[in-house]
Amino acid sequence: ELKVEQNPLFLSMQEGKNYTIYCNYSTTSDRLYWYRQDPGKSLESLFVLLSNGAVKQEGRLMASLDTKARLSTLHITAAVHDLSATYFCAADPAGANNLFFGTGTRLTVIP
Amino acid sequence: DGGITQSPKYLFRKEGQNVTLSCEQNLNHDAMYWYRQDPGQGLRLIYYSQIVNDFQKGDIAEGYSVSREKKESFPLTVTSAQKNPTAFYLCASSIGATKGTQYFGPGTRLLVL
Secondary structure, eight states: OOOEEEEOSEEEEETTOOEEEEEEESSOEEEEEEEEEOTTSOEEEEEEEOSTTOEEEETTEEEEEETTTTEEEEEEOSOOGGGOEEEEEEEEETTOSSOEEOOOEEEEEEO | OOOEEEEOSEEEEOTTOOEEEEEEEOSOOSEEEEEEEOTTOOEEEEEEEEETTEEEEOTTOTTEEEOOSBTTBOOEEEOTTOSOOOEEEEEEEESBTTBOOOEEOOOEEEEEO
């Protein structure tokens, strides 16, 4: 069974700093997704990474995918308080009919 | 506006009672999903459906049942066999059986009285 691991699980960072969240998955996956969840709310789609070497950027967030290493990263540049949320990655393994979600990274940006 | 709606927002269940959570989408998506999220945890798949009148069990289907009589609707019943139903339930849909981005509803929080 596919395992999707994120680290760190908890991340507290100061405004203006940079940091990276890592997402490792255990078997070949066609695509990799990143979602954001605010407390008590639903999940919002951030990025879809479709192939090896894919890079997507939106504002202060940049996601990348290395299918050979089975690794995706979510890089945060110059963090602001509004980025405080839980971030999930989800892998889309070949031959499966659903996504497999990581456990999430709870990000807190401190003013 | 296109989207996914879930109701109710909060639901209280008495012991031994079956309760049904509603999920409706007007995105014309073929595939629909139900997930359970426990506090501080990730999402676990309960059931999914790729087409009307067909559905498959996910990782934690025991104590739950679903139906898919219409493309736009995928209700989830939490039966009395589910001994620990307190959780946040999320419904999602995607454009087709080949998956793609899943879009999530606002969720239903189920609490046991």
